[in-house]
Amino acid sequence: MRVMAQMGMVMNLDKCIGCHTCSVTCKQAWTNRAGTEYVWFNNVETRPGQGYPRQYEDQERWRGGWTIGANGRLKLKAGGRLKKLLTIFSSPVQPELGDYYEPWTYDYATLVEAPLGDDFPVARPKSLITGEDTKVTWSANWDDNLGGASEMGHLDPIVAKVRREAEDRIKFEFEQTFMFYLPRICEHCLNPSCMASCPSGAIYKRSEDGIVLVDQDRCRGWRQCITGCPYKKIYFNHKSGKAEKCTFCYPRVEVGLPTVCSETCVGRLRYLGLFLYDADAVTAAASVTDEQDLYEAQLDLLLDPHDPEVARAARKQGIPDDWMEAARRSPVYALAKDYRVALPLHPEYRTMPMVWYVPPLSPVVDLLKEQGHDAEAAGSLFGAIDALRIPVEYLAGLFTAGDTAVVDGVLKRLAAMRAYMRDITLGREPDAAIPASVGMSEESVYQMYRLLGVAKYDERYVIPKAHVEQAHELEEIGCSLDYDEGPGMYGAGPLGEASGRPVPVAVETFHALRDRQTADMPTSDEGLRGRVNLLNWDGNGRPSGLFPERPPESQEDGGVDER
C-alpha cells in the first residue's frame, strides 16, 4: 500500500445558481492573458446542454480518456504510444477554435472618438484572434439557461445516449422538466490520461497533494494532452504554444487558502479537502471491466484516514501528522465515502476524477411542488425519484456511467435528509424511520445536514498547508529560521528587511490578519514582526515598529539582534 494525499473538491449542485462568479474570478486570476482568451479553467454549463467545448463528452468523436484494450489492459482511447508519436505532426482529433468559440473584444474607442454625426456610434465586435471585425456566433455560454435548448438540446451527448437507450419513452421534455448547472474545473485525476498522452512528460502530478500541473518549461506544444483529456480541461495557449490547465490555485492552497473559484462561490457549494488513496491500486481500479463498477472501484481506492493501519502506512510515506489530521476532518471524504452522496463526473472515462458532485435533487422537488404535492415529505419525494426516470437517467449518464441505482440511492439519501430535518425545524418529533429507510443513522443524517447546509468556512475548506521543511530537506538549513511558522515566504529575508524575493501581498495580509484575529493583545508584535502593516492595524493600541523603540536605559547596544 502506497498512501498518497490528494486535494479534492466536492460541488453541491443543488446550490448552484449558475451565476458564473467562479468562472469570472478564475478567469481574472489565471487566464486573463493573451493566448488564453478562450480558456476557461472553470466554466459553468447548463445541463442538458452541449458543454464547453461543444459536445466534449462524445468520446467516440474526441477519443479522450482510457479504454480497455483487447488484452484486457488499460490503454489510451486515442491510441498507444507508437500511434501517438506517428500522428504527432497533426493531432488527429484536436478541437479547433470553432469548437470553443472565437474570442472577441469591442472597438470601444469609436464610442468616444467618432466624429459628431446623426448616427449613434457603435462598438463593433473585433476578433481577438485576427484583430478584424467579426460576427459573434457562439461563446463559452451561448446555451446558458437552456438558451436554444429546443433547437440544440438534442446535441447534448448525454441526452442523445439516454434517448437511444429509452427510445419512445422520452420525448424531448428536458427543457420543461429539468435543468441544472454543472460547474467544471480540471478533475485532477488519479489516473490522468492527459499526463499519459504527453510525449514530453511535462504534465505531472504533485506527489504531496496530487495537483496536476503542466511544467511550462518542458511542454513543447505537441498538444496530445488536449486529445487525451476527456473533459477537455487542457487548453492550448495559442500565443505561447504551450498547454495550460486549471492549477487548483496551488499558490493559494499551499498556504491554506481555498481556490479562487471556491472562495468566491456565491452559493458556497464547494468543499475542499484531502483524500488519502492507495497509489499502487489505481491502475487496477481503472481497469475494472464493467464501466458501472468504476464508481465503486474509485470509492475503494479512497483510504479511511481513521484506520490506524492507514495512518501507519501514511507516516511511512512521509505524510505529515497535520495532513493526517486534515484528512480526518476532510469534508470531501465525508461526502464521497461516509455519506456516499458525492459522485465522480464520468467515471467511465477511467481517469479516476477527483472533483465530485452531489447530484441535484431540486429538479425533482420543483416538479413535485408544481404538481401540487408536498415536495418535502419523504413519501412523495421517494415516489417521485422512482417515477421521474428522466432526471435520474440523465444524472446517471453524467455520474455513474448509466447506473441509475446509485443515483437513486444518492437522491433518496438527500430526500431523506430534507424530510427528516424538516420535522426538526418545524419542532415536530423527528421520524427515525426516514433515515433508516435509506440505511443511515439519525446522527449521520444530521451530520450530513450540517455539512451540506450550515458548514462554515473552515469546515468547508480543510486545507493543510504545504510543508516547506519537506522541500528543503538538507539544503539551506539556515533558511529554516525564516519558516518557523510553517509556510514562510513572508517576513524579512536573510539579508534584512525587504531582502530576497518580494513577498506576495495576499499571503502577508492573510497571515497578518489571521495572527491579529487569534492574538490575545490588540496588536500583536508577533504578527507584524517588525513590519508596519497598517492594512491590518485595527486602530487599537500602537503598532510596534511605527515609532522607533526607546532604547532601554541600562542597555546601550541592545535591540539589534532581536531583529
Next chain:
Amino acid sequence: MDVALWGVLPYIGVVILVFGTIWRYRYDKFGWTTRSSQLYESRLLRIGSPLFHFGLLVVVVGHVVGLFIPESWTEKLGVSDGFYHGNALFWGSIAGICTLVGIGILIYRRRRTGPVFMATTTNDKVMYVVLVGALVLGLWTTVVAVAQGHDTADYRESVSPWFRSLFRLQPDVDAMAAAPYQFQVHTLVGLLLFAIWPFTRLVHAFTAPLHYLFRPYIVYRSRDTGATGARPVRPGWSPVGTTDRERGVRR
C-alpha cells in the same frame, strides 16, 4: 576562398548550432515549442504537416547514408554503383517531392488562413525562406543528377569525403571544391539553416519525444523546492488585446 568556405565556415556553423542551442535551452525553455497552429486550422495541416515531416525524415536518413557511409563499404557489400544511385534517386526524389509539396501546402495555409498568418513572426518568415531554399536546392541536385545520367560527378567522391574529413578536423577542402556548384550552393544554404536553427522554432526537432515510448504513463513529481504561495511572474502573461491595440496603433 575555398578554405574559408569549406574549411572554416562549417566549423563556425557547428559552433553557432551547438552553443546557440545550449544558450536557447538555458535561457528560453519557455519559448522552446512547436508553436502549433492547429487550433486555428487543421484541415490543410492534416495533409501538409505529415507529408512534410515524414518526407523530411526520409531525406535526413538519405543524407546520413550518403554522407557517412564511404563508397568502399557499399562496394564491399557488393552493391553496384547503378543500383545504389538508382535507389538514392528514387527514394530521394519521392521524399524530396513529398517534403516540398508538404511545405508548399503549409506555406499556402500560413498565408491564406487569417489567424495563422497573424501568428507568423518575421523569424518564421526568414526561417521558411532558408528552409525552402535548402529543400529546393537539394532537390535540384537530384534532378541534375538524373538529367546527366551516369556522367555526373559522384557526390560520394567529393562531398561525402569532405563531410567525413570535417570530423577528423582535417577538412579535405580540395574534394569539396571539386564538387559541382549545385552541391556547393546546397551545402552553403544547409549550413545557414543549421546556423539559424537554434534561434527559430525549428528547435522543437531537438526535443523529439522519443522517450515517450519508454517512460511510465503517470508522472509524479515533488513540489518545487523552496517557495510556496505566489510565485514571481513568469513569461506568457502578456495582456489580452487585438493587434492594433497591442502595437498602440489606432485604426
